[in-house]
Amino acid sequence: MISRFAQGLGRILGRSGPPQDEGEGGSISAWLRVACLAALAMFVTVPIDAASIRGVEIVGDSITLRFDGPVERASVFTLDGPRRIAIDIVGAHAGSGGKAGGYVAAVRQAQFNPDTARVVLDLNGPALVRNGGFSTDGRSLVIEVAGATEAAFARSIDAKRKAFLPPVAVRAAAPKRADRSAVRVPLERAGSSNGPPLPPVTGAKGTGRPLVVIDAGHGGHDPGSMATDGRKEKDAALAIALAIRDALVDSGRVKVAMTRDRDRFLVLGERREIARRLGADLFISVHADSAPNSAARGATIYTLSEVASDRVAAAVAARENRADVLNGVNLGGENEDVSSILFDLAQRETMNISADFATLLQREMAAKVPFKNEYHRFAGLIVLKAPDVPSVLLETGYISNEEDAKLLFSKSYQRDVAEGVRRAIELHFARRLASN
Ligand code: ZN
Helix, strand or coil: CHHHHHHHHHHHHCCCCCCCCCCHHHCCCHHHHHHHHHHHCCCCECCCCCEEEEEEEEECCEEEEEECCCCCEEEEEEECCCCEEEEEEECEECCCCCCCECCEEEEEEEEEECCEEEEEEEECCCEEEEEEEECCCCCEEEEEEEECCHHHHHHHCCCCCEEECCCHHHHHHCCCCCECHHHCCCCCCCCCCCCCCCCCCEECCCCCCCEEEEEECCECCECCCECCCCCEHHHHHHHHHHHHHHHHHHHCCCEEEECCCCCCCCCHHHHHHHHHHCCCCEEEEEEEECCCCCCCCCEEEEEECCCCCCHHHHHHHHHHHHHHEECCEECCCCCCCHHHCCCCHHHHHHHHHHHHHHHHHHHHHCCCCCEEEEEEEEECCHHHCCCCCCEEEEEEEECCCHHHHHHHCCHHHHHHHHHHHHHHHHHHHHHHHHHC
């Protein structure tokens, strides 16, 4: 049920005001608050004499936005499920609508926050922005779109926004705005010690015991995929993650920490950073898969690679990586193209250990847990990108399949998964100890 969540995002995309708390019971984690503020800090101006969007015209592949005064800047990005191109204009008030044409099935406008108008173009096929720019008087922004392959469109979801600035003279003439720097909250730097509080470590006592971080996927406003009866991936993931923790604690051979032990939202990078800051020796992210084909069943293990092993893996990466996007704002700040990251030697070593663990994990789980034939896949999953912590993402079955969904929510299957994971973890560390 990829699209249900995505459509939910779509519905709230055009809502005015800053990103709202979609979390349960109105409780929003401090981290999400910081992330939201940091995202908002991109828009640090207050409109005094903001320009208005006077019209959106589409002629062929060319989309023209007209303003009745100078605006500050614009940026363009793509969203999936349904496919959209969004244009944020800082220093502008939203107008209303616009006439569809070409690749654009519908035009919507809304005030994204007090400073920023958002124009959303609903696409009738995969299309991408190829080019664009402001006119010399700064009163119009022209954007050229062109048809794209499904794969290229999917890749664009995680790409950086394309930014457009009006000519310098026009910007200088734009009305001065008050600085709202009080809300500037810098995002935590990777590896810094002053992040959100770290979760408690349980399990084996004493020094020298390896630490495993168990990550229950999704949570809070992000339900993940959904079963036909409405049950949510985030709940299955949490129940299975807790079962794994309990199995490891009972066995007492390793230390354990959870990225979340209740229904709350964490951005993907934060999950990974918890493992890094704790100095974890292994990171396991627990999820449940979904597919348009309701007959698809079985578990899969993902490890990180520069390129996805196949289209299914690429689609899973796109879906799981989208967890960071709320109201069209990338809370995780993970804009870089995964494929363009330079994987250094340390990361390659980590990737090899992760892949070895994936093999062991399948072997130890397989007696009780049905796997897909191609059980080990590779993809550019944000949550797995710690360069120094071997990491796997375990799709424990298809929540979109009725039989698998029954298993995922059953205590006995959760225990079977947990026992298999525990055995694999303990063997993994025993092997590493022996080889050192
Ligand atoms: Zn998931």
